Amino acid sequence: MRLANVTSGHRGAPRFMLGVMRRVAKREPPDILKTLYYRPDFFGMRFSDLTQAVMRGPSEWSVGERELFAAFTSSLNQCVF
């Protein structure tokens, strides 16, 4: 990640939640969360709702199959998530 703001420039509730995660898990929160929690009104909030609907909502594919698609797509994108 190359934007300092997305790494550690969160404000308000997202900053608080990331801080709690750091304390509880004793490790850095995943980059995907930092991105979704950075200015959540601009992008993260709506996108999370969409992701939730796509990955867990009604579908002819099972949750496991959808997770497999996601993992395969991420690997094609050279993304470790």
Add this chain to the structure above:
Amino acid sequence: MRAAGVVWVAGCTREAGDLTRRRARGALRAMDRAERRGAFANVARLIVERDGRLDSSVRRSAIDGGPVPAEVTALVSKIRARASDVTDADIDHARAAGYDEDQLFELTVATAVGESQRRLNRVLDLLGRKR
């Protein structure tokens, strides 16, 4: 000072609770396929319409796959074609041209959402399914 800290934490806790509740409501609301498509388009629409630091016409163009200012053309092309090719040098180049962190965040998100929408549509077309 200490009291201010307590007020800050209390405010944040309340806000965090709101965030969680909103997420839970979103999760419980089952969307059918058409609604999901609509929700995808909505994510893109809001990225353009929201108040942002980057000119909204640039955000629109980044989403639509159109041309963007020359200083960020290389960065945007990489995000569209193969995001893992982006390097610190691409970001530094844009920064040197006067883009700040929030503008680059908006540009990146807009480009990525637009590209993902185009890829999804390409696959739907190949499968002969309705967009």
